[in-house]
Amino acid sequence: MTFEELKFIYDSVGKRKGWDFSKIRYAREPLPWYYADVVRNYLNTSSQVLDIGTGGGERFLELASNFGVGMGIDSDPTMIKITKRNIPTSFKDRVHFKEMSGEDLKFPNDTFDIVLNRHAPVYPKEIIRIMRADGIFITEQVGPKNTQNICKVFGCGPSGEYEIDPEQNVDSFIEVFKNNGCTVILHDDYNVRYWFCDLESLIFWLKGIPIPEDFNIEKHWREVNLIITEFITPKGIKTNEHRELLIVKCNEKLQ
Numbered sequence: 001m002t003f004e005e006l007k008f009i010y011d012s013v014g015k016r017k018g019w020d021f022s023k024i025r026y027a028r029e030p031l032p033w034y035y036a037d038v039v040r041n042y043l044n045t046s047s048q049v050l051d052i053g054t055g056g057g058e059r060f061l062e063l064a065s066n067f068g069v070g071m072g073i074d075s076d077p078t079m080i081k082i083t084k085r086n087i088p089t090s091f092k093d094r095v096h097f098k099e100m101s102g103e104d105l106k107f108p109n110d111t112f113d114i115v116l117n118r119h120a121p122v123y124p125k126e127i128i129r130i131m132r133a134d135g136i137f138i139t140e141q142v143g144p145k146n147t148q149n150i151c152k153v154f155g156c157g158p159s160g161e162y163e164i165d166p167e168q169n170v171d172s173f174i175e176v177f178k179n180n181g182c183t184v185i186l187h188d189d190y191n192v193r194y195w196f197c198d199l200e201s202l203i204f205w206l207k208g209i210p211i212p213e214d215f216n217i218e219k220h221w222r223e224v225n226l227i228i229t230e231f232i233t234p235k236g237i238k239t240n241e242h243r244e245l246l247i248v249k250c251n252e253k254l255q
């Protein structure tokens, strides 16, 4: 495609608001788990829940009917502004959002029954501190092999793997949980085939994720063309989705 054709799509798809990717049209192989279903298994209507790195609260609010009181935090003030727009009036008295870093949680020890973290940095010692005895921590992380073929085009690691801060590697923070008296209930991953059904969806996604950090059609239109020509299939532009899931229970806190 020409630069002008791609630029037209780039301009017309708009920008991600919060972490809302619902515009993307995709197909995907069946998954062994769905994050929201996994979390719901641990919630009840009296649970006090913290969501770390909540973004615009999109995924946390989907769970709000299943818990008692919820607090979503994010270090980015723009995200917290978006949560105020996203929150339905019916949840306003029991779901709250605050600007805060997961590295320095402004809550007393033993405050929450359940702590959630979807696709955001994990700081285990703070999580353990603010969880009640028998508390559960659930995180889904984007795996290092996610969208490997696309990542490779943009010069990620040699086989297209994402660069992850070594302390944010799931195995590293599992060690910290274990060394602080917590037990791993589940650590799993999946890596399934995934297709962007149209070019608009691929370009919207590229604009919305940090790969490459400075994605811009003027700079990267040749790479987008390469992705289209190399990975187009009758189902769409093919790639893969890699996710890791970790569930931890902390009943013997050593702190």
Ligand SMILES: C[S@@+](CC[C@H](N)C(=O)[O-])C[C@H]1O[C@@H](n2cnc3c(N)ncnc32)[C@H](O)[C@@H]1O
Binding pocket: 019, 052, 053, 054, 055, 056, 058, 059, 073, 074, 075, 076, 079, 100, 101, 102, 103, 117, 118, 119, 120, 121
């Ligand atoms: C990929 S988004 C995920 C948003 C949401 N959890 C979801 O699944 O849609 C990661 C979010 O983590 C936030 N974040 C990054 N570092 C953080 C930190 N140290 N403390 C709190 N939030 C952080 C970012 O601002 C961003 O909104």
